[in-house]
Amino acid sequence: MLSSNEKMLDVAKMLKETGDVKMFASWQDIWNMQFSNRRQPWAVDGKLILDDSMIAFMDMAKIIAENGYDLNTDPWSPSWTAAVESDDTFCYVLPTWGYQFVIKPSAVNTKGLWGLTEGPVPYVKGGTWLGIYKDSPNKDLAWAFLEYVTLDSEAQQKYAAEYGEYVSLKSADEALAQNEGEEVLAGQNLFQFFNEQVAKIPSDLMTAYDGQINTAFLSATKAYAGGAITKEEAIQQFKEDVVTAYPELTIE
Amino acid sequence: MRNSNPKHKFKKNIYGYLFITPFLVVFCIFSLYPILYTFFLSFQKWDGLIPPQPIGFRNFDRLLTDKVFFLSLWNSLRIWLMNYIPQILAALILSALFTFNRIRGMKFFRATYYLPNLITAASVGLLFNLLFNGDKSVANQILIALNVKGAPFSFFSSKAFTSGLVSYIQWWMWFGYTTIIVMAGITTIDKNIYEAAMVDGATKFQTFKSITLPLIRPTLIYMTITSIIGGMQLFDIPATLTNMAGDPQKAILTTSMYLYSQGFRSHNYGYAATISTGLFLIIGILSLIAFRFMRGGGKSGAYAD
Incomplete structure (x- = not known):
């Protein structure tokens, strides 16, 4: 049912027409997923690339906003979070940690009514890094700590079981896949689910420019989806904003 | 007093420098x-x-042709003007009410x-975002309950609304402070002048216009210049209100947000x-203009400021 973007929008239409239920809390939810649908990163050899999937994202945003398939709010706003418990919003599009930070803490009356499923595009979002300073006097201690927080399977299992977070250590995720599932998810085991998904994640298209460019693109898309400007104007505004943020990039 | 020896005087000066040292160092x-x-x-x-x-001057070359920089300056100035004019009017009216009439609960008000x-500006920005963001926001729920036509509204899609809201928040946060400063300015005016005006048969409005306003001009100049400096550096409210x-x-x-982004x-x-x-240069010029403009308004005051 959700195997492609078109089918996803069909479901949204059906939900709207049959029960006046909104598919998403915000159209911006599908951003991370569509971001993973690109074939090229934002910049190649100092040149801005506007991938077709980004144009497709603008179109989808417009369709969702115009047809009222969402609550017309921003992700992480109170009404976005509150939609976990509402009976007129259908789903969230979230990365692995979405369950831990959005669904699990908010689900009270909807415990056991949630489930995980695959969307049109597999994606990964977030991440961090740890390092050891080259002149550190306590390198051994730093390494011991680093090893503990990243590679200690038992510690990871304890942490993951408590918070419901899919961790970055395969052995821990595999061990946890044997346990019983989450109460909120009606017994579904999220580790089992994500262990299957991990294999499908596409290669990494990150650039150092992503932060500012994403902000500019979402801002332009929002103005277009809200009806303030046309699609051409939105693309023009986006390109101007990218040059303002990074004059070293060339734009076509 | 002629016999106070110069050495003693020199020592005093040393202490003076000593006392201002902590400030100077910081x-x-x-x-x-x-x-x-x-x-x-x-x-x-x-x-x-x-x-x-x-x-060299490459950054300055870019600055002079940077449309976004000038837009951000205009945004800051517009938001400031839309907040400062109502703010000073509210402060003058409230302080006139409070000082010329005995109002019960004046201190409470x-x-x-x-x-x-007293509230952190960042929290105020988030608070107003919460009130207006989304179809299910507090403001929209109230409007829907009142059967307002067209509700729910996308408030933050409107440039005029969002800019006006920032000015309103700034006004709401600062008119009380301005009122207190203006009232302090009014209390320094000699009571005898008011009595003389009363003897001459002046009305309350005449007294306010011809005595109070000219005599608190130094206070108003101070208010305006500090407000320009703060207004042109506006950051936290607009930054936390949207994205x-x-x-x-x-x-x-605003310009501060733009420089933060860069x-x-x-x-x-x-x-x-x-x-x-x-x-920095623009704020200097604006302060100078404000100073000249407000000072040059005639010398009818009881004393030259």
């Missing part, structure tokens, strides 16, 4: 040095990792008006420093 480290360093950085290209490279100023980039369509992108998001610290230097 000022030099935390104000003077950053200002000079910003000025130095404005001639450099620096991403924060590699050492700064001098590039004065404290209440001042309260919004930090001045959405919708840069309607509330410095800490694009990692172009040299250009951010140039924007900062440009803003």
Whole structure:
């Protein structure tokens, strides 16, 4: 049912027409997923690339906003979070940690009514890094700590079981896949689910420019989806904003 | 007094310097040095990792043709004007009411008006975002319950609304403070002048217009200049109200937000420093204009200020 973007929008239409239920809390939810649908990163050899999937994202945003398939709010706003418990919003599009930070803490009356499923595009979002300073006097201690927080399977299992977070250590995720599932998810085991998904994640298209460019693109898309400007104007505004943020990039 | 010896006097001076030293040291480290360093950085290209490279006036060339910079200046100025004019009017009316009439609970009102100023600006920005963001926001739910036509509204899609809201928040946060300062200015006026006016048969409005206003002019000049400085540096409210980039369509992108974006998001610290230097000059010019304008309004006051 959700195997492609078109089918996803069909479901949204059906939900709207049959029960006046909104598919998403915000159209911006599908951003991370569509971001993973690109074939090229934002910049190649100092040149801005506007991938077709980004144009497709603008179109989808417009369709969702115009047809009222969402609550017309921003992700992480109170009404976005509150939609976990509402009976007129259908789903969230979230990365692995979405369950831990959005669904699990908010689900009270909807415990056991949630489930995980695959969307049109597999994606990964977030991440961090740890390092050891080259002149550190306590390198051994730093390494011991680093090893503990990243590679200690038992510690990871304890942490993951408590918070419901899919961790970055395969052995821990595999061990946890044997346990019983989450109460909120009606017994579904999220580790089992994500262990299957991990294999499908596409290669990494990150650039150092992503932060500012994403902000500019979402801002332009929002103005277009809200009806303030046309699609051409939105693309023009986006390109101007990218040059303002990074004059070293060339734009076509 | 002629016999006080010069040595003693010299010692006194030493103590004077000693007393201002703590301020001077803190000022030099935390104000003077950053200002000079910003000025130095404005001639450099620096991403924060590699050492700064001098590039002459290239940053300033860019600044003079940067549409976004001028837009951000206009945004800051517009938001400030839309908040300062109502603010000074409200302060004058309230302080006139409070000082010329005996109003029950005056101290309570004065404290209440001042309260919004105590809340951290960042929380106020988030609070107003919460009130207006989304179809299910508090404001929209009230409007829907009242059967207002067209509700729910996308408030933050409207440039005029968002910009006006920032001005309103600034007004709401600062009119109490301004009222207190204006009232303090009014209480310094000699009672005899008012009595003389009463004897001459002046009405309350005449007294306010011809005695109070001219005599509190130094207070008003002080208020205006500090408000221009604060207003042109406006950052926290517009930054927390929407997406930090001045959405919708840069309607509330102030100069401080723009320099933050250039410095800490694009990692172009040299250009951010140039924007900062440009803003510094603009604030200097605006303060000077305000000073001249308000001072040059005739010398009818009881004393030259």
